[in-house]
Amino acid sequence: MKLLPQGILPYALDLLFPPRCASCKRGGHIICPPCIASITAPTLPRCLHCQAQLTPTGVCKHCLSHPLALSGVRAVGIYEGPLRACIHSLKYKGNQRIAEFLGLLLANIYLGQHLQADVLIPVPLHSERHRQRGYNQSALLARVCSAHTGIPQREDILIRSRPTPPQVGSGIQARRHNVSGAFLCTPAFTGGRLTRQRIIIIDDVCTTGATLEACAAPLFAAGARSVWGLVLARPGSGF
């Protein structure tokens, strides 16, 4: 059988498997223009440090009681509607093509908010989870974000040293405990190569920030100057 030239392959796949909007399921696009238009930035008032929802007193309860051990968090939007549907499609339905669109959203936040980084690092999956899913969704996002921003992304700096139970539904203290110490710097990067480096950790969703904090701890210990979280979505309320 003659193989198709590589440039043709995506079009052939589109013909064989016509794209459907990951959110509203209309045919023709992996995400349709009306659904794209409905993805908007978190509306104010949001905490300047972590973009969590503010309480009526104007104070973010996390940053008041236990500030995140992170330089800051920035998100594309709220975890709802089409953005939530796209993330769900990427994580649980094997829709790797949607990473092109979602990674571009991350790049737009990086460029639009004038974030500064020397390197992007995706939140690592434990090898077992990686095998089950077949890919690390955060790494797909980081690769696309890297291509659009020109900031290198590295998947060899941070590893997940032990599997952690899913964070879904846990409270903030349980989540912190759940992931504390779960991430390590690889030996090649603990000897000074990260000194003064500005690092951005890429993930799909940041709920309490516990996972991003657990990633940041070994990076700060290895000398990083700043560690930001750049994610697709933050919860609308409740956290």
Ligand SMILES: [Zn+2]
């Ligand atoms: Zn749609």
Ligand SMILES: [Zn+2]
């Ligand atoms: Zn905050």
